[in-house]
Amino acid sequence: MREEINELLRLIPSMDELLSNPWVAEYEKFLNRNAVKSVFAEVIGEVRRDLRLGKITMVDPLVIEQEARKRLERRSRRSLKPLVNATGVIVHTNLGRSCLAEEAAHAALEASRRYTTLEYDLTEGKRGQRNDHVEWLLCQLTGADAACVVNNNAGAVLLCLSALVAGKEVIISRGELVEIGGSFRIPEILAFSGARMVDVGTTNRTSLEDYERAITEQTAMLLKVHPSNYRIVGFHEETSRKDLCRLAREKSLLVMEDLGSGMLVDPHIEELPQEATVGTCIEEGVDLVTFSGDKLLGGPQIGGIVGRAQLIKKLLSFPLYRALRVDKMTLAAFEVTLRLYLEGKTARIPTLSLLQFPKEGLKKKAQHLRRRLQRLLPEGVFDVVPVEDAVGGGAFPECPLQGYAVSVFLPWIGGGNAGLLQNLLREGEDPIVAGASENRVLLHVRTLLEGDEERIERAFLALCSRKETEESR
Numbered sequence: 001m002r003e004e005i006n007e008l009l010r011l012i013p014s015m016d017e018l019l020s021n022p023w024v025a026e027y028e029k030f031l032n033r034n035a036v037k038s039v040f041a042e043v044i045g046e047v048r049r050d051l052r053l054g055k056i057t058m059v060d061p062l063v064i065e066q067e068a069r070k071r072l073e074r075r076s077r078r079s080l081k082p083l084v085n086a087t088g089v090i091v092h093t094n095l096g097r098s099c100l101a102e103e104a105a106h107a108a109l110e111a112s113r114r115y116t117t118l119e120y121d122l123t124e125g126k127r128g129q130r131n132d133h134v135e136w137l138l139c140q141l142t143g144a145d146a147a148c149v150v151n152n153n154a155g156a157v158l159l160c161l162s163a164l165v166a167g168k169e170v171i172i173s174r175g176e177l178v179e180i181g182g183s184f185r186i187p188e189i190l191a192f193s194g195a196r197m198v199d200v201g202t203t204n205r206t207s208l209e210d211y212e213r214a215i216t217e218q219t220a221m222l223l224k225v226h227p228s229n230y231r232i233v234g235f236h237e238e239t240s241r242k243d244l245c246r247l248a249r250e251k252s253l254l255v256m257e258d259l260g261s262g263m264l265v266d267p268h269i270e271e272l273p274q275e276a277t278v279g280t281c282i283e284e285g286v287d288l289v290t291f292s293g294d295k296l297l298g299g300p301q302i303g304g305i306v307g308r309a310q311l312i313k314k315l316l317s318f319p320l321y322r323a324l325r326v327d328k329m330t331l332a333a334f335e336v337t338l339r340l341y342l343e344g345k346t347a348r349i350p351t352l353s354l355l356q357f358p359k360e361g362l363k364k365k366a367q368h369l370r371r372r373l374q375r376l377l378p379e380g381v382f383d384v385v386p387v388e389d390a391v392g393g394g395a396f397p398e399c400p401l402q403g404y405a406v407s408v409f410l411p412w413i414g415g416g417n418a419g420l421l422q423n424l425l426r427e428g429e430d431p432i433v434a435g436a437s438e439n440r441v442l443l444h445v446r447t448l449l450e451g452d453e454e455r456i457e458r459a460f461l462a463l464c465s466r467k468e469t470e471e472s473r
């Protein structure tokens with residue numbers, strides 16, 4: 001047994017043998033010699049381990065070379081790159097949430113290439129505050145007295161709790177002890193901040209009396225959390241924001257609300273119920289509201305905090321703030337995004353314009369794409385079909401948006417296998433992430449941006465040449 005394994009181990013190509021392959025030079029253009037070696041070492045190590053564990057019982061040096069080459073290929077290419085979102089999910093967290101308005105993207109690019117006023121006051125000719133670029137704008141848009149921004153909303157919540165209520169009690173409804181995804185769990189954030197969580201009520205019903213009864217000498221805050229992608233339907237009661245704020249005033253407690261998606265304006269979409277904007281929360285008396293910049297707001301990844309000036313001041317001088325501070329490119333993009341709101345040019349913000357896309361327009365867009373693809377691949381089957389799109393980002397999970405897609409059936413791809421076609425579209429030069437239903441791939445047109453139709457066309461053209469090679473076999 002031992003002998004046999006030793007025999008097989010000797011068949012594994014050595015590092016020097018692998019390095020002597022003529023194709024290595026191709027990858028050394030992108031990766032230095034040490035990086036190439038580490039990829040080889042990884043493959044050799046895995047084969048050795050699998051042999052010893054009995055997971056494999058033979059060794060083919062050619063297969064090992066191919067595997068090594070495949071990994072070099074992948075390591076040589078850019079990993080974070082643009083793709084075509086044909087899923088119809090507007091704020092798709094895995095696909096980078098919001099796309100910036102042109103103006104905002106340009107501001108980020110400029111800030112990245114040149115020196116800026118990031119922390120410099122031109123009037124005084126001395127040091128300024130990076131927060132100053134957006135505070136006044138956020139106050140105008142929300143009616144708050146003061147504002148600041150950090151890396152993301154998770155950071156915003158953590159900063160507020162750590163700086164304001166560590167060591168004290170925070171009362172929260174059991175219906176709001178949610179996990180947002182990506183391991184952001186409210187009870188864990190509360191514990192990490194040093195605040196003591198006091199959960200009240202039940203999963204489906206929490207009344208004002210529940211909060212009131214739980215208040216002690218140690219209580220510092222009533223916390224309200226938007227349940228985001230989680231919904232309680234049926235027998236359900238939630239304490240109103242106004243009642244909660246009134247109770248807090250009476251007892252001299254803070255009210256904080258983690259609003260999640262953080263809309264600055266009501267988008268007025270027929271299919272969606274009305275949701276509180278950041279401004280509504282402030283108007284109804286919440287002391288601090290936190291929200292994400294890259295969900296329905298449509299800006300870069302940021303955590304916004306608006307509320308009472310003396311609280312914001314405490315946040316800015318708390319050491320954690322420095323660890324969560326926003327970089328210049330993000331801040332530049334965020335400032336310009338906020339200015340678009342103030343100028344009333346929200347149609348320039350992709351997240352909002354995709355959300356408000358008229359249904360007729362979507363149908364036309366789908367028909368146009370269908371015609372182009374059908375012309376390109378006459379033997380493919382392309383149809384315009386109604387589909388359900390989604391807001392995404394944990395917002396309005398139970399409210400699909402009516403959309404349109406081009407459904408695709410290519411009989412020569414694995415006998416019309418939709419899963420295989422999805423894979424091929426994903427792995428192409430210009431990756432396309434699409435939906436599927438039964439044996440059809442669905443290209444949702446709502447989330448297609450400028451230039452995406454041409455990218456899809458190129459991808460299908462590549463599938464066309466695949467057809468020719470398969471036929472000539």
Ligand SMILES: *Cc1c(COP(=O)(O)O)cnc(C)c1O
Binds near residue numbers: 227
């Ligand atoms: C999305 C969300 C978060 C996390 O926000 P990030 O900006 O991703 O850090 C926190 N709370 C709620 C309610 C959310 O919806």
